[in-house]
Amino acid sequence: MKTNIRFLVMIAVSLLTVLGMSAQEPFFLHKExxxxxxxxxxxxxxxxxYTETTATKVTGDADNCTVTYSMMVMDNKKNPVLKQPMTQTFEVKNGTVTYDPKSLVGQIMEGMQVTVTGTPFQLPSNVKVGDTFGDYTITLNLAGIKTNxxxxxxKAVAEExxxxNGTSIDCVVIENTTVSKVIGIKQxxxxxxxYGHGIGPVKTNMYNKKGKLMTSQELVSIEGL
Incomplete structure (x- = not known):
């Protein structure tokens, strides 16, 4: 149970980091x-x-479009661990990306309730090192077990x-501190x-409060770009 909740928290935080991005040169995948x-x-x-994310349908132009993604989680031998891919739809209106994080979570675990307070992270295409962004809180509730x-x-801390696989991707590095409480345990x-333009997350590192690496996710393959 703890593992499932921790996985959902990580997904919710990662997904909310793309809410409200500028779509002029978007930091997310938008090519069908x-x-x-x-x-x-x-x-x-x-x-x-491994995790595979595919842009399955794109309608409209960069500033006003709808993008549907298909996401499949696989084991370390690339065998699917889900019966079918999860889907998520982003709507871009006047250069702003919005979506409902509850829809994806609902596909992962039925009965999950999601609440977001504060202003989720909004990453503009012209972000500069030193820019800071507002705080926010995610609340997950599963079968009476509440996670805050x-x-x-x-903040934007660097450009790298x-x-x-031989493709150079210019990225902006965004850092945040996440405090989660699961069944009374604080982490x-x-x-x-x-983040890379036209791609979204290229690499994600998670550290403990002492700065030691815990987990990482790295983009290892790009097909069709």
């Missing part, structure tokens, strides 16, 4: 048919699982270029996400 494959690693770099996650200290983590 493109598939991104991510490797999920432990603190020693061992691959535990506070996301604070959201990452290489994915503080620091998250760093490398």
């Amino acid at each position: 048919g493109v598939k991104l494959t991510y490797a999920d690693k432990d603190k020693k770099g061992k691959i535990n699982s 996650t506070e996301v604070t200290g959201v 270029t990452l290489d994915v 503080t983590t620091i998250q760093k996400i490398w």
Whole structure:
């Protein structure tokens, strides 16, 4: 149960970081048919699982469009662990991306209730190192087990270029501090996400409060871009 809740918290925080992005040069995948494959690693770099995200349908232009994604979670041998892919739809209106995080969570675990308070992170296309963003809170409720996650200290800390199979991707690095309370147990983590234009997250590192790496997710394959 704790593992499931922790997984859902990580997904909710990651997804909410794309809410409200500028779509002029968006920090998210918006080209139909493109598939991104991510490797999920432990603190020693061992691959535990993979995640495939595919833009299955795009209608409209960059500033006003609807993008539907298909997401499949696989084991470390790339065997699917879900009966069918999960889907998520983003709507872009006048350059602002919005979506309902409850819809994806509902596909992961029935009965989950999601509440978001505060202003979720909004990443503009012209973000600069040193820019800071507002705090927000995510509340998950499953069968009476309530989890509160506070996301604070959201800021752009660096610009870096990452290489994915010979493709250079210019990224902005966003850092935040996440404090989660699950069944009375408090956990503080620091998250760093490398965002690339037209792709979204390229790399995500999660550290404990002492700065030691706990887990990472890295983009390892881009198809159709």
